Amino acid sequence: METLCFYLFAALAVVCGFLVVANPFSRNPVASAMFLVLTIAALAGLFVLLHAFFLAAVQILVYAGAVMVLFLFVIMLLDLKEEERRSWRKFGLVGGGVAVALIALLMYAALRQSPLGAAGEPRVEGSTAALGELLFRQYLLPFELVGVLLLVGMVGVIWLSKRAVP
Amino acid sequence: MMETLDQLFVLLKRWVVGEFPAAWRLWLSPLIDAGAIIGVFAGLFAVTTLLERKGLGRLQNRMGPNRVGPFGVLQPLADGLKMLTKEDIVPRAADRVVHFLAPIAMVTPILLAYAVLPFGRNLVAVDFDAGLLFFFAVGAGTELAVFMAGWSSRNKYSLLGAMRGIAQMISYEVPLVLSAVAVVLVAGSLSLPSIVDSQAGYHWGWLARWHVFTPWGLAGFILFLIAATAESNRSPFDLPEGESEIIAGHLIEYSGFKYALFFLGEYLGLFAVSALGITLFLGGWQAPVPFLAWVPSYLWFGAKLLGCIALFIWLRGTMPRLRTDQLMNFAWKFMLPLVLVNLVVAALWHGTAAWGFFGAGATRWLLGGAVLWLTYSALSHALFTAPGRGPRTYRYAD
Numbered sequence: 001m002e003t004l005c006f007y008l009f010a011a012l013a014v015v016c017g018f019l020v021v022a023n024p025f026s027r028n029p030v031a032s033a034m035f036l037v038l039t040i041a042a043l044a045g046l047f048v049l050l051h052a053f054f055l056a057a058v059q060i061l062v063y064a065g066a067v068m069v070l071f072l073f074v075i076m077l078l079d080l081k082e083e084e085r086r087s088w089r090k091f092g093l094v095g096g097g098v099a100v101a102l103i104a105l106l107m108y109a110a111l112r113q114s115p116l117g118a119a120g121e122p123r124v125e126g127s128t129a130a131l132g133e134l135l136f137r138q139y140l141l142p143f144e145l146v147g148v149l150l151l152v153g154m155v156g157v158i159w160l161s162k163r164a165v166p
Numbered sequence: 167m168m169e170t171l172d173q174l175f176v177l178l179k180r181w182v183v184g185e186f187p188a189a190w191r192l193w194l195s196p197l198i199d200a201g202a203i204i205g206v207f208a209g210l211f212a213v214t215t216l217l218e219r220k221g222l223g224r225l226q227n228r229m230g231p232n233r234v235g236p237f238g239v240l241q242p243l244a245d246g247l248k249m250l251t252k253e254d255i256v257p258r259a260a261d262r263v264v265h266f267l268a269p270i271a272m273v274t275p276i277l278l279a280y281a282v283l284p285f286g287r288n289l290v291a292v293d294f295d296a297g298l299l300f301f302f303a304v305g306a307g308t309e310l311a312v313f314m315a316g317w318s319s320r321n322k323y324s325l326l327g328a329m330r331g332i333a334q335m336i337s338y339e340v341p342l343v344l345s346a347v348a349v350v351l352v353a354g355s356l357s358l359p360s361i362v363d364s365q366a367g368y369h370w371g372w373l374a375r376w377h378v379f380t381p382w383g384l385a386g387f388i389l390f391l392i393a394a395t396a397e398s399n400r401s402p403f404d405l406p407e408g409e410s411e412i413i414a415g416h417l418i419e420y421s422g423f424k425y426a427l428f429f430l431g432e433y434l435g436l437f438a439v440s441a442l443g444i445t446l447f448l449g450g451w452q453a454p455v456p457f458l459a460w461v462p463s464y465l466w467f468g469a470k471l472l473g474c475i476a477l478f479i480w481l482r483g484t485m486p487r488l489r490t491d492q493l494m495n496f497a498w499k500f501m502l503p504l505v506l507v508n509l510v511v512a513a514l515w516h517g518t519a520a521w522g523f524f525g526a527g528a529t530r531w532l533l534g535g536a537v538l539w540l541t542y543s544a545l546s547h548a549l550f551t552a553p554g555r556g557p558r559t560y561r562y563a564d
Binding site for chain 2 (some may be wrong): 037053054056057058060061063065066068069070072073076077108112127128
């Protein structure tokens with residue numbers, strides 16, 4: 001049962017992820033964004049199968065709920081028509097290939113360190129309290145740093161967009 | 167006897183599931199839960215449409231529906247038949263697939279949200295650790311449905327309505343979640359049944375220990391109600407529909423059963439968020455006074471739910487619609503700071519829980535209430551004296 005669910009969600013994630021970047025039926029950015037939502041939902045399903053309910057809920061709440069809606073908002077406001085006409089460029093092909101190769105290398109290295117199917121017991125049990133303990137005790141500094149990083153990004157965006165308007 | 171009556175539905179389900187072979191039980195149990203939730207709340211939807219039309223009619227000094235059946239009680243049936251038999255029109259330029267999926271994407275997540283709500287003692291479909299988060303996570307799905315409806319219709323008004331709706335829902339989701347966070351902070355759990363359990367018992371044997379009777383709980387409940395009204399797009403926050411400006415927003419190009427599904431989704435969302443408010447602040451299925459604790463828990467829950475629905479109908483009949491800038495100012499400049507201060511007050515309340523001297527409860531109440539009252543008056547003063555806010559001017563209507 002769990003294996004079946006895993007393959008279902010995994011297939012959904014891969015297929016929808018592919019359709020986000022290379023949809024043969026429509027070049028519409030809105031369609032891409034919606035397939036991204038499906039990908040995120042499938043990933044949340046995978047989290048549930050790992051008994052990480054908190055992560056699954058946050059994944060849906062933050063990514064599918066807030067971030068994707070903002071993406072769609074921007075798409076609606078900007079009316080990205082030229083995106084539909086864009087064709088393949090040599091630079092894009094080479095850059096994309098290099099990026100894929102790098103990620104594949106990274107995954108290969110990660111998989112060699114911990115072989116498939118031998119993950120053993122999860123580090124954090126599904127409980128939200130345990131996750132909070134870990135985040136706010138052991139990993140407090142990285143957690144706060146990520147928060148500051150996001151704030152810097154936000155301030156930067158506001159500064160840039162304020163400059164554009166005279 | 168009363169014990170059995172209180173657990174009636176739980177025992178009933180256990181008996182029904184027990185009648186089937188063991189292999190089926192794993193599948194049957196959630197199916198029964200889902201069927202019961204859909205049946206009960208769809209029925210409540212039908213009753214509420216009638217109540218709302220009757221109530222609004224009385225508030226506006228008219229009779230309301232009174233033609234179908236005695237006193238018009240069969241009106242929901244007639245409405246349903248009309249919706250089912252109407253032609254389903256899809257604009258030629260519309261994105262057919264998304265246009266078809268939008269109503270489904272509206273109703274499904276809201277029905278999922280009911281899975282974690284405790285309707286009575288032990289009467290919850292799924293009690294899991296991050297129940298509250300799950301509720302908000304699936305609730306976020308409805309924003310996407312509004313976008314899908316507005317965008318796929320290829321209609322300017324639809325798009326405008328969807329943009330308004332999404333902006334409003336995103337803005338008011340922040341105070342909604344933050345006012346719930348105060349409860350999580352004090353109750354120390356994200357699971358809704360244990361939040362209800364944290365409100366069990368009575369002070370001095372008569373005053374229920376509900377969160378609404380604390381300063382942060384009272385402020386939180388009011389903020390939660392306002393944010394919930396906005397989140398479910400009800401008047402006075404019904405700008406996305408705004409009949410007088412953008413006709414019906416994202417609903418323009420929907421007719422027949424799809425339109426009914428949107429309507430159903432809106433009402434189911436209202437019930438769900440009311441039920442959440444009851445669970446968080448009004449003690450869930452707990453009785454308000456100890457000598458009435460023998461009344462079955464689900465009846466208390468139902469009574470509170472009907473009370474909330476009546477409040478929403480009353481609000482709809484009383485308040486005029488806001489303007490977009492007022493809506494945004496109210497969310498970001500008034501509710502967000504107030505709800506953050508409320509969070510601090512809740513933390514103080516939790517931190518001073520160990521105080522044992524005489525009159526400690528009253529001191530804590532006054533302290534928390536004073537902080538909230540000062541913030542409230544400062545914020546409302548700032549809101550009313552903001553630059554650009556003067557006597558109303560009319561460009562065309564003078």
